[in-house]
Amino acid sequence: ADKSSAELVDAVNGTRDTVSREAGKKAKLRNHAKGFCTSGSFVPNPKLQNTFAIPFFKQAEIPITARFSLGGRNLHASDKSVGRFMSLKIDGDKESLNFVTTNSPIFFASNLEEFFNFQTKVKQGAEGKQWLVDNQPNAKAFFDFIKTLPPSASFANSRYFGVNSFLFSANNGDVKPGRWSFEPVDGVVNLSQTQLEKLPNNFLKDELLTRIQQKPAAWDLYIQLAEPSDEINDPTVLWPETRQRLLVGQVLIDGSRDNESTTMLCDRGIFNPVLLPKGIKPSADPILNARTPAYIESFIRRQ
Numbered sequence: 001a002d003k004s005s006a007e008l009v010d011a012v013n014g015t016r017d018t019v020s021r022e023a024g025k026k027a028k029l030r031n032h033a034k035g036f037c038t039s040g041s042f043v044p045n046p047k048l049q050n051t052f053a054i055p056f057f058k059q060a061e062i063p064i065t066a067r068f069s070l071g072g073r074n075l076h077a078s079d080k081s082v083g084r085f086m087s088l089k090i091d092g093d094k095e096s097l098n099f100v101t102t103n104s105p106i107f108f109a110s111n112l113e114e115f116f117n118f119q120t121k122v123k124q125g126a127e128g129k130q131w132l133v134d135n136q137p138n139a140k141a142f143f144d145f146i147k148t149l150p151p152s153a154s155f156a157n158s159r160y161f162g163v164n165s166f167l168f169s170a171n172n173g174d175v176k177p178g179r180w181s182f183e184p185v186d187g188v189v190n191l192s193q194t195q196l197e198k199l200p201n202n203f204l205k206d207e208l209l210t211r212i213q214q215k216p217a218a219w220d221l222y223i224q225l226a227e228p229s230d231e232i233n234d235p236t237v238l239w240p241e242t243r244q245r246l247l248v249g250q251v252l253i254d255g256s257r258d259n260e261s262t263t264m265l266c267d268r269g270i271f272n273p274v275l276l277p278k279g280i281k282p283s284a285d286p287i288l289n290a291r292t293p294a295y296i297e298s299f300i301r302r303q
């Protein structure tokens with residue numbers, strides 16, 4: 001049976017509702033708790049309009065509020081872990097677009113039952129993890145992928161993926177499924193074991209905020225387009241790297257609005273992965289469609 005938002009949030013939090021509400025007030029976010037907000041702008045690629053009818057991207061430059069975070073509930077997690085997450089609010093004149101992304105191109109669950117089991121079992125330590133390896137092939141594939149992923153040296157030297165699929169309206173009337181990916185303009189830079197040993201547990205925030213005083217952190221945003229044989233509604237299934245990618249524009253994080261209240265209060269609200277402008281719609285992916293109700297439930301519990 002499908003899981004309710006309350007059950008999903010309990011599973012992410014690791015405790016039942018009443019306890020979770022109290023914990024949520026202290027922890028702020030129930031997941032990706034360790035993070036910080038900054039700001040910048042989005043510069044659309046004018047050529048996108050040759051293919052897609054998305055008026056939002058006709059604007060010259062659109063303000064961005066960004067939050068960079070680690071995985072999990074621990075406010076004191078070490079930056080030496082491999083997970084890197086980027087959330088963006090891009091607020092245009094009339095419409096807004098949010099992104100809530102991860103550095104893993106594959107997700108660990110293809111439906112809510114698997115998501116619930118994953119969240120519950122990872123909190124049971126080695127035994128729970130072994131259960132997932134033995135019983136949930138999508139969780140095993142995710143663990144296997146994560147083992148090959150070294151920690152990046154900077155939030156700015158990491159790729160980010162939307163993971164879920166969205167439906168894009170083409171100028172010719174077609175609706176094309178696609179997935180978001182962000183490629184760091186300064187390239188992917190990972191840390192070696194020796195470099196890691198020399199670093200303190202907290203370095204990512206200072207590194208990014210120092211870096212952007214010199215030069216913005218930049219990512220090219222692409223839509224990877226599906227072919228008819230590709231699985232649209234399952235974020236555990238990767239599409240071949242050879243699929244056509246369209247350049248949507250560039251994300252520039254420069255801290256220019258870090259003193260404004262929208263930036264300073266960015267982690268009091270939520271980022272909504274289905275807040276989309278005209279011309280983009282969510283796919284039927286059950287994971288995607290469970291996210292915003294869960295984020296709202298989590299938001300309510302931390303008030």
Ligand code: HEM
Nearest residue numbers: 008012029030031032067085087101102162163290294298
């Ligand atoms: C059924 C699917 C999912 C559920 C139930 C879920 C649940 C949650 C919850 C409870 C939070 C904390 C919200 C808050 O207190 O504000 C959260 C935050 C977050 N989730 Fe998910 N999640 C799901 C899927 C995903 C996926 C597929 C991704 C990555 C592509 C993702 C990335 C994030 C990030 C980056 C945040 C932190 C947002 C921020 O910086 O404010 N989640 N999620």
